[in-house]
Amino acid sequence: VHTRTASQSAQNSKGMASGAESISGKEKTTHFGFQTVRESEKEQKVHEVFEQVANSYDVMNDAMSLGIHRVWKDVFVERLGPTHGMRLLDMAGGTGDITFRYLRYLNNQPNPQQRPSHVTVSDINQHMLNVGEERAKRLGLTTDQLSNCTVAWQCADAEKLPFPDASFTAYTIAFGIRNCTHVDKVLSEAYRVLQPGGRFMCLEFSHLTNETMQWLYDQYSFQVIPPMGQLLAGQWQAYQYLVESIRRFPKQEQFKQMIEQAGFDQVSYENLTFGVVSIHSGFKL
Numbered sequence: 001v002h003t004r005t006a007s008q009s010a011q012n013s014k015g016m017a018s019g020a021e022s023i024s025g026k027e028k029t030t031h032f033g034f035q036t037v038r039e040s041e042k043e044q045k046v047h048e049v050f051e052q053v054a055n056s057y058d059v060m061n062d063a064m065s066l067g068i069h070r071v072w073k074d075v076f077v078e079r080l081g082p083t084h085g086m087r088l089l090d091m092a093g094g095t096g097d098i099t100f101r102y103l104r105y106l107n108n109q110p111n112p113q114q115r116p117s118h119v120t121v122s123d124i125n126q127h128m129l130n131v132g133e134e135r136a137k138r139l140g141l142t143t144d145q146l147s148n149c150t151v152a153w154q155c156a157d158a159e160k161l162p163f164p165d166a167s168f169t170a171y172t173i174a175f176g177i178r179n180c181t182h183v184d185k186v187l188s189e190a191y192r193v194l195q196p197g198g199r200f201m202c203l204e205f206s207h208l209t210n211e212t213m214q215w216l217y218d219q220y221s222f223q224v225i226p227p228m229g230q231l232l233a234g235q236w237q238a239y240q241y242l243v244e245s246i247r248r249f250p251k252q253e254q255f256k257q258m259i260e261q262a263g264f265d266q267v268s269y270e271n272l273t274f275g276v277v278s279i280h281s282g283f284k285l
């Protein structure tokens, strides 16, 4: 088992948060956690990670975050404030956590018969979607079981969406964008498929503003999460990648600028739990 100490990891992560790419020989390289890999390799590696963790993903989320990821996701969907008539694309939707909250939130809105709503849950990994679809059936959240909302599950790459221009009124991506090779392509595709007035929202692990707390968080992330992944899911490497990829993701302000560069207006962010995660939001005007 290959591992690193928290201080080695902190050193490795210095100056890497931008995710800047370099050219090695002819092919561009990118990061996969703290490793440098060819761009063509990253998608396959990320795919393998989520294939390995699909069945244990929901249990591990609760264990790693002590259940707090549920609160973050609840706040995220509250900030979105779903209304009848919304057409949501839940990108990198995995096993459906955001979609299920959206559907329950809609269900609690008055006059459910008003205007039909829709959600497409999309992910590059069919295994994650399969787990999600099974959950949806158990929870009574399929098109057949809902009164005025359709639900579609579709395998797709966030960097090359198979949806027409202006086909959604909202786009969410939770804990997905940092796994993508070209974040700029994900953002411009999100912009393309949104209608004017549509909203982009991203929930992602981020960076703490307080250095001592960041240090404590690093200790927890690097010393506890990979062994926990090994113990509960038999997956040390996959969880080592997940914590490394968090450190590599741009800081809040930098990510805000990237969203603006994609064309979005009124871009803002909100830190939750001291910046362990942040919610970024922007509108297509």
Ligand SMILES: C[S@@+](CC[C@H](N)C(=O)[O-])C[C@H]1O[C@@H](n2cnc3c(N)ncnc32)[C@H](O)[C@@H]1O
Residues within 6 Å of the ligand: 046, 050, 091, 092, 093, 094, 095, 096, 097, 098, 122, 123, 124, 125, 128, 156, 157, 158, 159, 173, 174, 175, 176, 177, 179, 180, 181
């Ligand atoms: C950590 S999971 C998040 C799942 C769900 N949104 C949640 O909050 O529980 C990240 C997901 O991103 C997906 N993913 C990674 N790269 C992707 C890409 N290029 N396009 C679409 N989905 C991608 C993975 O397959 C995985 O299901």
